[in-house]
Amino acid sequence: MNMGLTGGIATGKSTVSRLLVERGAALVDADRIAREVVEPGQAPLRRIAERFGQAVLLEDGTLNRKRLGEIVFSDPAERAALEQITHPAIRAVMKDKMAAFEREDPKRLVVVDVPLLYESGLEPLFHRVMVVYVPRELQLARLMERDGLTAEAASRRLGAQMDIEEKRRRADDVIDNSGSLEDTIRQLDSFWQERGLR
Ligand SMILES: CC(C)(COP(=O)(O)OP(=O)(O)OC[C@H]1O[C@@H](n2cnc3c(N)ncnc32)[C@H](O)[C@@H]1O)[C@@H](O)C(=O)NCCC(=O)NCCS
Numbered sequence: 001m002n003m004g005l006t007g008g009i010a011t012g013k014s015t016v017s018r019l020l021v022e023r024g025a026a027l028v029d030a031d032r033i034a035r036e037v038v039e040p041g042q043a044p045l046r047r048i049a050e051r052f053g054q055a056v057l058l059e060d061g062t063l064n065r066k067r068l069g070e071i072v073f074s075d076p077a078e079r080a081a082l083e084q085i086t087h088p089a090i091r092a093v094m095k096d097k098m099a100a101f102e103r104e105d106p107k108r109l110v111v112v113d114v115p116l117l118y119e120s121g122l123e124p125l126f127h128r129v130m131v132v133y134v135p136r137e138l139q140l141a142r143l144m145e146r147d148g149l150t151a152e153a154a155s156r157r158l159g160a161q162m163d164i165e166e167k168r169r170r171a172d173d174v175i176d177n178s179g180s181l182e183d184t185i186r187q188l189d190s191f192w193q194e195r196g197l198r
């Protein structure tokens with residue numbers, strides 16, 4: 001069985017995916033794939049430099065993520081241009097990795113952490129979708145704290161994504177990560193048992 005894992009930025013997807021892996025799940029991480037497809041030598045990085053200019057590269061030829069983030073999170077058209085370059089490559093690698101895990105052990109839960117699952121309409125790829133939820137104010141506070149962003153910059157990133165309440169409504173399973181880590185662990189243990197996973 002596979003399961004899409006999503007939520008908003010900084011709601012706790014990495015935290016939850018780590019807990020699922022500890023219980024035996026296999027993990028495919030779209031954020032990580034997104035980094036791999038823009039490594040030097042990969043076609044998407046070349047196309048990004050052509051579209052956004054050499055200023056989005058660092059001296060060693062790697063992507064200046066901070067600079068590109070400032071551009072795309074303040075302008076939806078620029079963001080769409082970046083997604084047009086990177087998303088097809090991310091999706092292809094993601095599907096390959098999922099298929100490889102499913103072939104290897106069809107009974108194992110394959111968790112696919114995809115921040116933009118709903119925004120990109122990827123529900124049909126998954127048997128079920130789990131949303132990691134925290135209320136918007138807490139999401140903003142954790143994002144500012146973790147990434148050292150101002151309230152304004154953090155709000156802009158939230159504004160680039162579907163509202164977390166809407167994601168919660170669409171989910172098959174919801175993990176509420178607004179309490180303590182122990183609280184979240186309890187919810188995952190129930191999920192694991194109810195679904196008879198091993
Ligand atoms: C713009 C980039 C360079 C900024 O890099 P940075 O290191 O600051 O952020 P990082 O990649 O760790 O992403 C952090 C979070 O931002 C959010 N985010 C990233 N890209 C987007 C996007 N296009 N739209 C909305 N939210 C996004 C996600 O919640 C993600 O988990 C980078 O996010 C990127 O290449 N984005 C395009 C690819 C993509 O869509 N990735 C996310 C889904 S797979």
Ligand SMILES: Nc1ncnc2c1ncn2[C@@H]1O[C@H](COP(=O)(O)OP(=O)(O)OP(=O)(O)O)[C@@H](O)[C@H]1O
Pocket residue numbers: 007008009010011012013014015016031115142143146177178179180181184
């Ligand atoms: N239950 C919790 N209590 C307190 N802090 C938490 C809890 N869960 C996660 N955090 C913190 O909140 C921040 C965001 O969590 P995490 O990095 O797991 O989110 P994410 O959804 O994977 O983020 P991104 O969308 O950027 O990949 C981190 O700094 C993490 O340590």
